[in-house]
Amino acid sequence: MLILALDTATDVATVALARDDEVLGERASRAVRVLEDVEVLMGEADLRAADLEGIAVGTGPGSYTGLRMGLITARTLAISLGVPVAGVSTLDALAAGAPGATPVVDAKRREVFTLVESEPHCLAAADLEVEPGRAYVGDGAVRYRDLIEERGGVVPPDDAGEHVPWARHHARLARDFGPGEATDPIYLRAPDAERALRR
Amino acid sequence: MILGIETSCDETAVALVTQDGEVRSNVVASQAELHARYGGVVPEVASRRHLELVGPVLSEALERGKATLDEVEAVAVTRGPGLIGALLVGLSAAKALAWSRRLPLIPVDHLHGHVASLYLEPGALEPPFLCLLVSGGHTLLLDVRARSGYHVVGTTLDDAAGEAFDKGARLLGLGYPGGAALDRKARDGDPDAYSFPVARVPGFDFSFSGLKTALLYVVRDLPADELERRRADLAASYQHAIVRALVERTRAAAMELGGQPIAVVGGVGANSELRAALADATLAPLPLCTDNAVMIASAARYAPAIPFPQYLALDAYATAA
Ligand SMILES: Nc1ncnc2c1ncn2[C@@H]1O[C@H](COP(=O)(O)OP(=O)(O)OP(=O)(O)O)[C@@H](O)[C@H]1O
Ligand SMILES: [Mg+2]
Numbered sequence: 001m002l003i004l005a006l007d008t009a010t011d012v013a014t015v016a017l018a019r020d021d022e023v024l025g026e027r028a029s030r031a032v033r034v035l036e037d038v039e040v041l042m043g044e045a046d047l048r049a050a051d052l053e054g055i056a057v058g059t060g061p062g063s064y065t066g067l068r069m070g071l072i073t074a075r076t077l078a079i080s081l082g083v084p085v086a087g088v089s090t091l092d093a094l095a096a097g098a099p100g101a102t103p104v105v106d107a108k109r110r111e112v113f114t115l116v117e118s119e120p121h122c123l124a125a126a127d128l129e130v131e132p133g134r135a136y137v138g139d140g141a142v143r144y145r146d147l148i149e150e151r152g153g154v155v156p157p158d159d160a161g162e163h164v165p166w167a168r169h170h171a172r173l174a175r176d177f178g179p180g181e182a183t184d185p186i187y188l189r190a191p192d193a194e195r196a197l198r199r
Numbered sequence: 200m201i202l203g204i205e206t207s208c209d210e211t212a213v214a215l216v217t218q219d220g221e222v223r224s225n226v227v228a229s230q231a232e233l234h235a236r237y238g239g240v241v242p243e244v245a246s247r248r249h250l251e252l253v254g255p256v257l258s259e260a261l262e263r264g265k266a267t268l269d270e271v272e273a274v275a276v277t278r279g280p281g282l283i284g285a286l287l288v289g290l291s292a293a294k295a296l297a298w299s300r301r302l303p304l305i306p307v308d309h310l311h312g313h314v315a316s317l318y319l320e321p322g323a324l325e326p327p328f329l330c331l332l333v334s335g336g337h338t339l340l341l342d343v344r345a346r347s348g349y350h351v352v353g354t355t356l357d358d359a360a361g362e363a364f365d366k367g368a369r370l371l372g373l374g375y376p377g378g379a380a381l382d383r384k385a386r387d388g389d390p391d392a393y394s395f396p397v398a399r400v401p402g403f404d405f406s407f408s409g410l411k412t413a414l415l416y417v418v419r420d421l422p423a424d425e426l427e428r429r430r431a432d433l434a435a436s437y438q439h440a441i442v443r444a445l446v447e448r449t450r451a452a453a454m455e456l457g458g459q460p461i462a463v464v465g466g467v468g469a470n471s472e473l474r475a476a477l478a479d480a481t482l483a484p485l486p487l488c489t490d491n492a493v494m495i496a497s498a499a500r501y502a503p504a505i506p507f508p509q510y511l512a513l514d515a516y517a518t519a520a
Contacts, residue, residue, distance in 0.1 A: 032287070035298050036511035049299040064243065065284045068250045069291040075254050076295035080268060181254050191243040197236065 005171035008070030009062025009090040016167035031066040056174035059087040060186040061113040078180030086174035087183040096169040098162040104140035112140040122188040137162040203496030206289030207281025211252035213260035214492035224264030246284040275499030278306035279516035286515035304510040305499035315498035316487040334465035335361035346501040353403030363407040388435030395440035
């Protein structure tokens with residue numbers, strides 16, 4: 001199965017092309033240029049959009065605008081090409097790229113997205129439970145390096161590849177391919193206006 | 200055939216239009232009800248909804264146009280101005296659609312889109328003409344010499360006409376978005392009951408912020424039961440002041456430009472009093488006054504197409520450059 005994988009939920013947007021277990025290529029840029037990378041990969045592999053058989057897409061959590069760009073790209077490709085989509089959480093992809101580490105994505109406003117008992121959660125950076133000696137990866141780990149290291153955690157160097165949700169992991173983790181419209185974003189926070197209304 | 204996508208504000212819209220300007224389908228999913236409880240459009244709420252709606256709206260546009268994607272020859276999309284997060288949903292969808300089918304992409308300016316609501320068959324308007332563009336975010340007088348563009352001769356110095364309608368409607372307790380509701384209420388009122396001042400600014404520019412303040416003072420000083428009784432009169436008088444300002448300026452500009460014919464586009468172009476006052480002008484078809492994708496696909500016929508695959512890094516813009 002020829003799979004196009006993409007994740008635009010963090011500042012570094014990634015794409016990968018994979019056939020079964022073989023990664024044909026992988027690139028990184030920004031959400032707005034994600035299809036440019038896809039076009040390069042397809043060209044290198046001498047393939048066309050019509051050859052794709054499935055899309056794996058990062059469902060976040062992460063930047064809301066970036067996340068939506070990836071999801072609408074995946075959903076529209078699915079409609080246009082008649083192929084199924086599978087969602088993979090950005091946190092799961094990060095964890096897959098750094099076995100034994102805890103993924104931490106910057107949620108802005110001094111909050112982070114992380115896995116708590118394998119489930120995505122949004123919490124105040126200060127409330128992050130750090131296990132001494134354990135590794136922490138992702139742009140949230142980089143941002144809150146001081147806090148994590150103070151509590152005994154380990155954060156790889158800022159430019160380490162483990163901080164990026166590489167799309168090769170989405171391609172490999174993708175399960176349950178289905179209609180694109182059924183692949184939903186993981187927001188974890190209601191819009192501010194809605195929270196204000198509830199008060 | 201051109202497929203147009205519009206997601207600049209709170210309408211998710213997809214349309215099919217032929218090169219000759221024939222409308223094959225026009226689907227608009229309005230989010231107005233969703234935003235009503237916030238008293239205005241909430242960008243994050245709008246963007247979330249666009250993500251949910253683009254797919255279904257696209258499918259419905261194809262179905263209603265009895266067309267398949269194979270018949271689409273170019274994809275047109277609003278690139279700006281508008282809410283950046285909302286625009287990026289439509290732009291990303293348009294890129295994915297065009298890329299996957301190796302089609303050209305035609306980025307369209309939303310305001311050019313409003314003007315292009317006049318270029319559809321039957322009865323497509325031929326430039327030159329003077330266009331009054333009155334919408335939620337803009338009040339412009341445009342000197343239109345060719346279908347590919349326009350030259351701005353007047354603009355608002357503060358609030359847009361649509362904004363004035365929406366703020367007035369809120370003050371009168373008519374809900375959001377209030378333009379259409381105020382229009383309906385005004386039909387039962389006396390337009391001369393109150394005299395609201397219309398600021399006179401030099402040239403062909405507009406100013407509506409004083410008007411809203413004047414209405415605020417009147418409403419504030421009225422006892423609640425009295426307000427209830429005078430609501431229609433207030434709506435009619437307030438609307439009359441806006442319409443008079445628009446009509447006076449537009450007619451003066453048309454004269455100045457050598458007696459050019461007048462055309463009206465944009466959401467406020469749906470206003471019944473404005474339509475009656477400019478009955479001699481070319482008025483955008485009612486369903487195409489507020490945001491839609493037909494106008495975007497229409498404008499694309501007169502905008503440069505970017506060939507496959509040169510558009511893949513294209514970004515949206517929130518405000519005009
Ligand atoms: N019958 C009416 N009378 C007066 N105003 C109206 C009427 N119908 C709609 N409007 C107003 O039109 C505006 C919406 O128009 P439109 O959809 O063209 O604006 P927009 O797309 O939000 O703004 P812009 O095009 O400037 O970005 C709103 O302000 C609304 O109140
Ligand atoms: Mg508009």
